[in-house]
Amino acid sequence: MSTSKKTAILGSGNIGMSLAKGLVKSDYCLPGDITLTRRNVQHLAAQEQQGFKVSDDNFAAVADSTVVILAVLPQQLNILLDKIAGAIDPARHLVISVISGVSCADIRAKLGNDVQVVRAMPNTAIAIGESMTCIASDNAEAENIAEVTKMFKTVGEVIKINEDLMTSATALCACGVAFFLRAVRAASQGGVEIGFHADEALRMAAQTAKGAASLLLELNSHPEQEIDKVTSPKGCTIAGLNEMEHQGFSSSMIKGIKLSAQKAGELYTKE
Ligand SMILES: NC(=O)C1=CN([C@@H]2O[C@H](COP(=O)(O)OP(=O)(O)OC[C@H]3O[C@@H](n4cnc5c(N)ncnc54)[C@H](O)[C@@H]3O)[C@@H](O)[C@H]2O)C=CC1
Numbered sequence: 001m002s003t004s005k006k007t008a009i010l011g012s013g014n015i016g017m018s019l020a021k022g023l024v025k026s027d028y029c030l031p032g033d034i035t036l037t038r039r040n041v042q043h044l045a046a047q048e049q050q051g052f053k054v055s056d057d058n059f060a061a062v063a064d065s066t067v068v069i070l071a072v073l074p075q076q077l078n079i080l081l082d083k084i085a086g087a088i089d090p091a092r093h094l095v096i097s098v099i100s101g102v103s104c105a106d107i108r109a110k111l112g113n114d115v116q117v118v119r120a121m122p123n124t125a126i127a128i129g130e131s132m133t134c135i136a137s138d139n140a141e142a143e144n145i146a147e148v149t150k151m152f153k154t155v156g157e158v159i160k161i162n163e164d165l166m167t168s169a170t171a172l173c174a175c176g177v178a179f180f181l182r183a184v185r186a187a188s189q190g191g192v193e194i195g196f197h198a199d200e201a202l203r204m205a206a207q208t209a210k211g212a213a214s215l216l217l218e219l220n221s222h223p224e225q226e227i228d229k230v231t232s233p234k235g236c237t238i239a240g241l242n243e244m245e246h247q248g249f250s251s252s253m254i255k256g257i258k259l260s261a262q263k264a265g266e267l268y269t270k271e
């Protein structure tokens with residue numbers, strides 16, 4: 001029997017589904033502890049087969065849960081909050097929002113001032129237990145922050161930050177998955193040009209990227225420290241690296257992250 005809290009994930013798209021998968025894979029809870037909602041439940045047939053509860057009734061899903069995870073798009077949120085407001089009991093429910101650009105106060109403005117809200121910004125690597133999740137709250141009790149930390153720690157790393165940095169965390173960590181994947185894709189395309197088949201080039205680039213990230217995380221070192229070990233004098237690494245910098249490699253990554261952070265703050269329109 002599961003001792004986990006009944007959880008409703010409202011909006012089971014890319015991140016909602018990845019989170020559900022990750023929580024079950026890590027044994028945080030059983031599929032039957034989670035109700036997945038979506039407007040068209042036909043899209044959740046496979047998840048129902050796996051033992052998740054599925055529903056298109058957000059109000060009922062909230063009424064049947066104690067933890068409510070909001071995972072719709074920012075532009076879909078107000079309709080959802082209007083629907084569930086009557087089912088939220090501040091004494092019973094903890095609301096967790098993974099929605100970019102929406103503050104805890106924005107959510108309370110719709111659900112009631114007493115409701116405890118925690119924002120969490122995971123990324124899609126949550127499905128395999130490798131998320132970098134940032135969490136923030138302006139009113140949740142320590143016990144609830146601890147529970148959210150525990151939940152997301154089962155599916156990756158967790159850092160608690162100030163809420164005003166949440167849009168920055170979105171750009172660096174959530175959007176960041178796409179940025180690094182594009183870098184791996186570009187490396188593999190380069191690999192094809194210099195002689196490898198596409199599938200092997202992609203595998204080689206991905207494992208190389210994983211090794212590079214692991215060097216930083218496991219040795220606790222700085223990128224330049226590790227780069228210095230690769231760049232032999234008059235060698236081929238520094239030639240390639242400097243050419244990339246001449247073409248704006250670091251600059252384009254920095255500018256992209258700044259634009260994403262700005263955009264993350266503009267995604268939600270209060271009504
Ligand atoms: N995709 C990502 O990597 C990340 C996304 N986020 C945030 O998570 C949220 C969802 O993003 P995605 O999963 O990418 O979008 P998505 O479009 O894949 O998922 C949203 C889901 O919500 C469903 N939905 C919409 N209105 C609904 C309603 N009233 N009731 C039930 N379901 C409803 C949609 O059918 C869809 O399946 C966004 O706010 C985004 O900012 C946060 C971190 C990472």
Ligand SMILES: O=C(O)[C@@H]1CCC=N1
Binds near residue numbers: 100170174
């Ligand atoms: O692209 C987006 O808006 C969402 C938020 C972070 C990742 N995906």
